[in-house]
Amino acid sequence: MELPGGVVVWAITHHDTLQELLADPRVGKNPQLWNTFREGRLPRGWPLLNFVTVPGMITVDGADHRRLRALVTQAFTPRRIAELAPAVEARSNRLLDAVAGLEGDFDLREHFAYPLPMQVIGELLGLAVEQQDRLHELSDTLVSSSATPEAALAAQQGLFALLASVVAAKRAEPGDDLTTDLISAREADDRLTEQELVGTLLLMLVAGHETTLNLITNAVRALLAAPDQLQLVLSGARPWSAVVEETLRYDSPVGQFPLRYAAQDIQVGGVLIRRGEALLASYASAGRDEHHYPDADRFDLNRQPAKHLSLGHGPHFCLGAGLARLEAETALRGLFTRFPGLTLAKDGPAPEPIASFVSNSVRTLHVRTG
């Protein structure tokens, strides 16, 4: 398929082929493997360049990948996630209190689905509350496909500058947070470069909130469109975790993720992918693959088990999967327990898709509490 700027890649849209290639050691994430990149053939200001070059774990393989990933895995172990549960629930309840005070229809995405993951990742990284909205704005521009190349570049530079200032502030005054831990790893034994330090923060920030924001929005939207399915969870017949997993499959929060590259010729599904060509992981398409999921376009909480690839697979499997599941489950249970009569706003604008190549959701979700 052709990406913005006329860049040609293989879109991997079938579940089984995607699963196979995500774990194939002949496929890498280092852009030096990509002919188009190495030969300087990308158009100037290419909007997806940041995903291909950001200095961090998503653009490296092997030992470098293990080194960068190991620096942050401690913060996401099942035990650490379980410890975060009471704080996530308290934040969710505070946001629901604020929502209960809103008059009439309101945008659930803006008032609930966005602030929860942003506050949680903000606290993990030690970001000041006043910085969070600005960081979200810049991060939105970064994942947007409607931003001009100039705006995308300005957003990337703005994010790097803001996160570099966070690093400087934490150097002066260390805190009990992941940013301080990364600074210590850099200073104690030089385990990452300064660029990798800021790149890792950028990745954690963007991956840590844009995705979960989409998951919560997409789940509420799917449930409100299928009252029989909502009833299954409200009656206790199906757990909230089933809503989270089925939403991940049905409406993948990461629609597609750029890019991987063939380090050798690879024959797959009757197609030859040549060494140096690029692959796009098309998660949203894989979730609707009829060969893998019968009646794939139906949101069905009885699908057993609703296995999906929407959190990735193989060495780059989502680091924040446990946190995302905790946040989404807490948010959905809290929301529908507090407002069991939640409905879509009658006169609200029709939901429009986000203009993004990576992020898959709607721009707004207008609801009323009943």
Ligand code: HEM
């Ligand atoms: C619903 C929420 C989420 C979804 C759907 C999601 C999805 C994904 C996917 C599909 C990948 C693999 C990308 C690829 O290589 O093709 C990934 C990787 C990653 N995710 Fe998530 N993610 C979510 C939440 C989070 C959260 C909350 C964090 C952090 C706090 C996070 C951090 C990461 C990181 C650091 C990677 C890169 C891992 C690596 O390259 O080794 N994600 N995620």
